[in-house]
Amino acid sequence: MLNIYILTLFPEFFESPFSVSIIKRAIDRNLVKIELINIRDFSHDKHKKVDDYPYGGGCGMVMKPEPIFESVEYVEKKIESTNRRIILLSPQGKIFNQAIAQELSCEQNLVFICGHYEGIDERVKTIITDEISLGDFILTGGEIPALAVTDSVIRLVPGVLGSSDSPVNESFxxxxxxxxxxxxxxxxxxxxxxxxxxxxxxxxxxxxxxxxxxxxxxxxxxxxxxxxxxxxxxxxxxx
Missing domain, CATH: 1.10.1270.20 (tRNA(m1g37)methyltransferase, domain 2)
Incomplete structure (x- = not known):
């Protein structure tokens, strides 16, 4: 089984897409397990604040390191395995393609970190294994890339598609x-x-x-x- 953990400020974003079509069937067949984790649950602020002003000045807000570090640590305790990929969805990452999707589909545990605002504290990058981008354009946050990558990867998990030939004959x-x-x-x-x-x-x-x-x-x-x-x-x- 492929275990996917998505760390996000907006878990509700994923509820509808994950309840229909191929992803739902993969979950129902116990081929894939998806857990949505709210980064705000790990905030130390009574108002669940997860962002702050950037050092050195500048526009916008930056996601604080503590909630992200601790949400990743929470996942790592759950899986109790070093066989995991911790992936930051970022416009600075490697451009996602079918080869990467195939590679990720062979993993046991995938942890996706969805950034937001003007970005995340740079120190978070010390705990990631991969940084992935959908392309040279800017989105509101990492939720859309996380959804796209998750869908692409799940299709390649053995048994998810009806025919074993289906992923082989598709584009790319x-x-x-x-x-x-x-x-x-x-x-x-x-x-x-x-x-x-x-x-x-x-x-x-x-x-x-x-x-x-x-x-x-x-x-x-x-x-x-x-x-x-x-x-x-x-x-x-x-x-």
Missing amino acids: CNNLLEYPQYTRPEIYRGLKVPDVLLSGDHKKIEIYRRKAALIRTKEKRPDLFEKIELTEEDRKLLE
Whole structure:
């Protein structure tokens, strides 16, 4: 089982997303356990204050170190294991991708720290193992990145998706974007499903999908395409 602990100032943010769809099914099947931990519960202030003015001046407020340190220590006592990753969601972190999702899905315990306000006290970074970002843009807090990373990781936990092939054939696996998908009706508003997909010839369908994925990746994500180790057959398809 994958255990996920999310340290946040707004646990209610996650209640609805975690009660539907694939995440809910993973929880119901005991494949994943998610615990939401309110950082405010570890505040030493009678008003549950978790932020303060930055030393040296500047705009905004900074999250205090004590509640974060102590909430992490609370989790570490619960899991009683050194097999854990403590992840800070931060715009300064490593850009998240499918390879990182795959790596995290193999862990036993993941602890996500959701920052807020103008940031967190720098000393918190002495207790983290990873710093992850969704991209080069700013969000209100770490809750949205934590939700996105959690969803991406849970999909890769064995048994969560219906078919073992599902995560393998999705975009970004092996640096390829996914091939085009179609369903019924066969013709809609004059747009027809490619004949090869209706042929029943599985070998031709496999070749069509590989070629389509290669072309789509080359056109839309040349940065990913450069990382693909093309086979001789791939080169022939592209020609």
